[in-house]
Amino acid sequence: MRVLITGGSGFVGQRLCQRLAKDGHRVQVVSRDPEAVRSRLPTGADIRRSVLDFIDSPPQAIVNLAGESIAAKRWSDDQKKRLIDSRVNVTRDLVILCEQLAQSGAGAPRVMVSGSAMGYYGDQGDREVTEETAPHDEFAHRLCKRWEDTAKEAAEHGTRVALLRIGLVLDQGGGSLKKMLPPFKLGLGGRFGSGRQYMPWVHREDLVRAIRFLLERDDLDGPFNGSAPHPVTNAEFTRALARQLKRPAFFPVPAILLETAFGEMSRLLLTGADMRPARLLEAGFTFRFETLEAALADILG
Numbered sequence: 001m002r003v004l005i006t007g008g009s010g011f012v013g014q015r016l017c018q019r020l021a022k023d024g025h026r027v028q029v030v031s032r033d034p035e036a037v038r039s040r041l042p043t044g045a046d047i048r049r050s051v052l053d054f055i056d057s058p059p060q061a062i063v064n065l066a067g068e069s070i071a072a073k074r075w076s077d078d079q080k081k082r083l084i085d086s087r088v089n090v091t092r093d094l095v096i097l098c099e100q101l102a103q104s105g106a107g108a109p110r111v112m113v114s115g116s117a118m119g120y121y122g123d124q125g126d127r128e129v130t131e132e133t134a135p136h137d138e139f140a141h142r143l144c145k146r147w148e149d150t151a152k153e154a155a156e157h158g159t160r161v162a163l164l165r166i167g168l169v170l171d172q173g174g175g176s177l178k179k180m181l182p183p184f185k186l187g188l189g190g191r192f193g194s195g196r197q198y199m200p201w202v203h204r205e206d207l208v209r210a211i212r213f214l215l216e217r218d219d220l221d222g223p224f225n226g227s228a229p230h231p232v233t234n235a236e237f238t239r240a241l242a243r244q245l246k247r248p249a250f251f252p253v254p255a256i257l258l259e260t261a262f263g264e265m266s267r268l269l270l271t272g273a274d275m276r277p278a279r280l281l282e283a284g285f286t287f288r289f290e291t292l293e294a295a296l297a298d299i300l301g
């Protein structure tokens with residue numbers, strides 16, 4: 001089938017495109033710079049600048065991953081607007097595409113798996129968090145809520161919408177691990193603040209499998225937590241990473257230092273949620289990497 005992927009050039013999107021192309025699907029990618037990203041995508045990928053450029057080549061399925069990186073810059077008012085607009089505008093275009101295709105007789109895409117993040121829940125302390133848990137109101141929550149609410153509008157045109165609240169994605173060559181590795185390899189790693197904040201994580205391979213699971217299962221819609229069944233605290237993550245690298249990690253980074261350096265964005269490092277993939281497990285999805293030790297051994301071993 002034809003699958004349209006926004007953010008297909010990104011850390012998650014690239015792996016998803018490879019897997020879909022390998023299984024014989026036709027990959028369509030929206031990118032701000034098609035020529036620059038072509039070499040990162042499977043041969044034959046149809047890359048266009050905007051979602052609405054695909055009106056003449058209707059996708060049967062959509063995966064929506066585009067968005068300005070949440071940790072790119074301090075969260076000034078301008079940057080907060082960029083974080084929201086970069087997600088909501090692309091998502092709104094997807095809803096318009098669904099509407100136009102439904103009206104044209106070509107038929108709206110069957111399904112849209114739309115990105116969201118653990119930030120939907122905001123800071124939850126050490127409470128166990130499932131898709132039922134009420135969110136804590138803060139910027140990350142408001143960002144994810146607007147992203148999700150826009151995506152949900154596609155359902156009005158007959159498209160099944162699954163929202164994937166993604167945890168920290170782990171693999172080689174990108175994501176947070178790439179930033180964490182240099183200090184840890186030098187033996188200069190350590191927990192952030194108290195280290196008690198939860199870090200729900202997921203191996204990139206399992207995330208891509210979860211996206212494909214949600215694309216295929218016609219009976220599933222609504223929110224799904226996209227992280228492994230055994231989340232860890234930041235202190236546990238620090239210990240596991242140090243053990244895997246056979247390095248000490250004795251250098252805790254005080255909360256005040258992170259708050260001074262990163263402002264409100266430091267909440268990404270200092271707060272979290274003990275997020276569990278309740279609905280994916282209930283639907284019968286199995287994780288290949290259930291524990292952080294297994295994931296890190298695969299990635300770094």
Ligand SMILES: NC(=O)c1ccc[n+]([C@@H]2O[C@H](COP(=O)([O-])OP(=O)(O)OC[C@H]3O[C@@H](n4cnc5c(N)ncnc54)[C@H](OP(=O)(O)O)[C@@H]3O)[C@@H](O)[C@H]2O)c1
Pocket residue numbers: 006007008009010011012013030031032033037065066067068069070082086087090115116117118166167168169170175176
């Ligand atoms: N990686 C994680 O740990 C993690 C955790 C939770 C949630 N998520 C969410 O999952 C999605 C995919 O994550 P990822 O790690 O693959 O992200 P990524 O590597 O940063 O890729 C996102 C893609 O979005 C596009 N993009 C970036 N800035 C944009 C902007 N200002 N306007 C429009 N498009 C823009 C880029 O595509 P082009 O340059 O080709 O246009 C980029 O390749 C993201 O939305 C992210 O928020 C990721």
